[in-house]
Amino acid sequence: MNLRNSRTPEPMRLEKPGLEKPGLEARGLETQELEAQEKELNQALANFRQSVHAWSEAEYSRPRSLAPAAPHRSWRTASAWALGCVLAAGSLAGGLYDRHHHQELAAAAAREARAQQSAAEQQFQAAARQQDEKLFADMDRDVSQEVPSAMEPLAQLMDETNP
Amino acid sequence: MSRMRVNPAREQASTPVMAAGTLAKPMQPGAPMEPGIPMEPQGPMEPEAQIAPQMADELAAREFEGMVAANRPHIFRLLLASTRDVDLAETLTQECFLKAHRSWGSFRGESSVMTWLMRIAINLEKDNWRNRRLQFWRQTRTHAVDVDEASEWLPSGERNAEQQLLAREQVQHVWRAVEKLSGRQRTIFLLRYVEEMELAEIAAATGLSEGTVKAHLSRGLSKVRAEVGGAR
Numbered sequence: 070m071n072l073r074n075s076r077t078p079e080p081m082r083l084e085k086p087g088l089e090k091p092g093l094e095a096r097g098l099e100t101q102e103l104e105a106q107e108k109e110l111n112q113a114l115a116n117f118r119q120s121v122h123a124w125s126e127a128e129y130s131r132p133r134s135l136a137p138a139a140p141h142r143s144w145r146t147a148s149a150w151a152l153g154c155v156l157a158a159g160s161l162a163g164g165l166y167d168r169h170h171h172q173e174l175a176a177a178a179a180r181e182a183r184a185q186q187s188a189a190e191q192q193f194q195a196a197a198r199q200q201d202e203k204l205f206a207d208m209d210r211d212v213s214q215e216v217p218s219a220m221e222p223l224a225q226l227m228d229e230t231n232p
Numbered sequence: 233m234s235r236m237r238v239n240p241a242r243e244q245a246s247t248p249v250m251a252a253g254t255l256a257k258p259m260q261p262g263a264p265m266e267p268g269i270p271m272e273p274q275g276p277m278e279p280e281a282q283i284a285p286q287m288a289d290e291l292a293a294r295e296f297e298g299m300v301a302a303n304r305p306h307i308f309r310l311l312l313a314s315t316r317d318v319d320l321a322e323t324l325t326q327e328c329f330l331k332a333h334r335s336w337g338s339f340r341g342e343s344s345v346m347t348w349l350m351r352i353a354i355n356l357e358k359d360n361w362r363n364r365r366l367q368f369w370r371q372t373r374t375h376a377v378d379v380d381e382a383s384e385w386l387p388s389g390e391r392n393a394e395q396q397l398l399a400r401e402q403v404q405h406v407w408r409a410v411e412k413l414s415g416r417q418r419t420i421f422l423l424r425y426v427e428e429m430e431l432a433e434i435a436a437a438t439g440l441s442e443g444t445v446k447a448h449l450s451r452g453l454s455k456v457r458a459e460v461g462g463a464r
Binding site for chain 2: 106
């Protein structure tokens with residue numbers, strides 16, 4: 070192993086604020102427990118370091134061979150592209166459906182608006198016709214009241230000639 | 233580790249590194265340098281340099297070759313531990329020394345060569361991570377091994393089977409904790425507990441202050457402690 074320094078760096082101790090000061094015996098037990106934990110952590114860190122060194126040395130000294138990487142990545146790349154295509158197709162189809170749905174809604178709304186408009190027009194025309202008829206009727210009545218009857222002048226003449 | 237100072241003319245006319253310990257044909261003296269590399273002012277050349285520029289090139293090449301041979305395993309180890317990807321670690325190590333070669337002339341020896349190289353490697357790893365996030369569709373495949381596989385590596389030593397099992401479990405827990413650390417915390421943790429660098433060296437390599445390094449290390453270590461302690 071090519072180690073620069075065989076000494077493992079001491080991990081920093083973390084204090085636990087807010088703990089009440091226990092008795093001597095309890096404190097001793099706690100200290101022992103903490104020491105055991107520190108020892109275990111040191112051991113774990115040393116093992117980790119040795120493991121990384123061993124792995125690195127093994128990989129570093131492993132003979133290399135140039136191999137085409139394409140066959141290895143084929144299925145993953147293909148699945149990634151397939152997933153991408155499915156997602157793209159899905160979003161496209163969703164977009165088209167949404168657009169079509171919107172168009173249908175708009176057409177229905179236009180139809181309804183047209184129907185409403187024609188109904189309103191018919192109603193308006195009926196009202197106008199009714200109003201005209203009423204107006205003509207009123208005019209006839211007024212004229213008939215204001216104009217003397219057709220025989221009245223003759224009747225006057227008759228009165229004058231036959232006193 | 234301190235670097236031998238050589239003549240600036242020699243430093244600028246060094247050779248590109250192709251692989252560990254393999255050096256390409258030396259550049260001709262006076263050949264154009266890579267852009268971005270500061271040129272040192274060249275005063276009147278020393279008689280030695282005038283007489284034997286070829287020898288100076290060879291000396292610089294040998295010096296760089298020695299530097300590569302001495303530091304390459306450390307850089308590879310850091311990158312391997314950071315990425316858990318052998319191929320990527322090799323590629324980044326290669327890139328690191330290529331960058332180092334390009335900037336070799338401007339290296340002033342303010343920090344150790346190792347620290348300088350570590351800094352380049354850390355930046356490369358960071359850049360790679362950023363690029364990977366952006367290039368998902370181009371690089372769907374990752375070669376990174378999982379924590380269990382990484383924990384298989386243990387020096388046999390003089391341990392019995394039980395001790396080896398225990399050690400493997402501990403390594404597994406540390407890997408799991410390391411996996412959960414942020415990028416910066418992981419780098420600092422690995423520099424401290426794998427490369428066994430001092431806080432000042434880590435600060436120089438990461439470009440952080442010593443206080444920040446200490447804080448990151450403390451947070452990282454508490455996570456490792458919780459993972460190792462939680463396993464009991």
